[in-house]
Amino acid sequence: MALLRIPDPYDFDLSTQRFRRWGRDPANLWEEGALWRAVEGREVRIAAAKGGVGVEPLDATTGVTVLKLLGAEFDLDAFYGFAATEPVLANIVPAIRGLRPPLAPDPFESLVTSITAQQVSLHAAFAVRSRFIEYFGVAAVHAVAFPTRERVALATEEELTALGFSRRKAEYVLGLARSDLDLYELALLPDEEVKARITSLRGLGEWSADWFLARYLARPRAWPAGDLALRKAVLAFYPGVTDVRAAGDRFDPFQNLSAHYLLAALRYS
DNA sequence: ACCCAGGCATTGG
DNA sequence: CCAATGCATGGG
Numbered sequence: 382m383a384l385l386r387i388p389d390p391y392d393f394d395l396s397t398q399r400f401r402r403w404g405r406d407p408a409n410l411w412e413e414g415a416l417w418r419a420v421e422g423r424e425v426r427i428a429a430a431k432g433g434v435g436v437e438p439l440d441a442t443t444g445v446t447v448l449k450l451l452g453a454e455f456d457l458d459a460f461y462g463f464a465a466t467e468p469v470l471a472n473i474v475p476a477i478r479g480l481r482p483p484l485a486p487d488p489f490e491s492l493v494t495s496i497t498a499q500q501v502s503l504h505a506a507f508a509v510r511s512r513f514i515e516y517f518g519v520a521a522v523h524a525v526a527f528p529t530r531e532r533v534a535l536a537t538e539e540e541l542t543a544l545g546f547s548r549r550k551a552e553y554v555l556g557l558a559r560s561d562l563d564l565y566e567l568a569l570l571p572d573e574e575v576k577a578r579i580t581s582l583r584g585l586g587e588w589s590a591d592w593f594l595a596r597y598l599a600r601p602r603a604w605p606a607g608d609l610a611l612r613k614a615v616l617a618f619y620p621g622v623t624d625v626r627a628a629g630d631r632f633d634p635f636q637n638l639s640a641h642y643l644l645a646a647l648r649y650s
Numbered sequence: 651a652c653c654c655a656g657g658c659a660t661t662g663g
Numbered sequence: 664c665c666a667a668t669g670c671a672t673g674g675g
Contacts (some may be wrong), residue, residue: 502655505672547670610656
């Protein structure tokens, strides 16, 4: 199995908790001690390895996707340098050192995942999302490829509600799939312009746009201030805070990583 | 049975 | 501009 280097420090087991904590994720499947994902029709196996991860098969295509998926682009050293100067983060970081927030490798996947997670518990969201993937996705050996925008554009509202989507959310997913917005082009735009374009779509509000910036584009300053869990984490670690959005300023320019570390720290506390 | 959970659009003031 | 409401599911 070929080694794909991930910058140190990197804790593979800790970083991939997201894929199994709230339920089964067929698109990023944890099985046999490894992470499995379909990449352009082929299945890739990703496992812990010294100095990075073992990837099979490893080539230019799978390598780029796995680096993206595992959040290799985050500059943890710079973040830790900053965290050492911030009392709360300085306390939080040691226990979860090597945590690299995983990313959605694809924008459509990122947005549909957000729609499934709106308002409901992540357990419920995973269940619906899992059925969606199994129904519309293409199965590999272990994992199932996340459904493509093109396939979902051909779906019906009834198919989606049968999987557990509310009527409204079914409309949102179909509207997204059928919209004329170029999701790949968003990577070229500044944060605020990305948010404006995402929120122009029905069913995608500021919360979804912020997580898109954070978990697809890996924008350093993304700060999903409306997120219920992040709000709880901020209030738990900063009892004096009254304005969670404004509280993000103290982490500038590391709001994204700070949010992920606060969430993880709350989970493990 | 009931309540809440990592929102959002809609409606009405 | 802000408050109230409905939404489908899964876990407690």
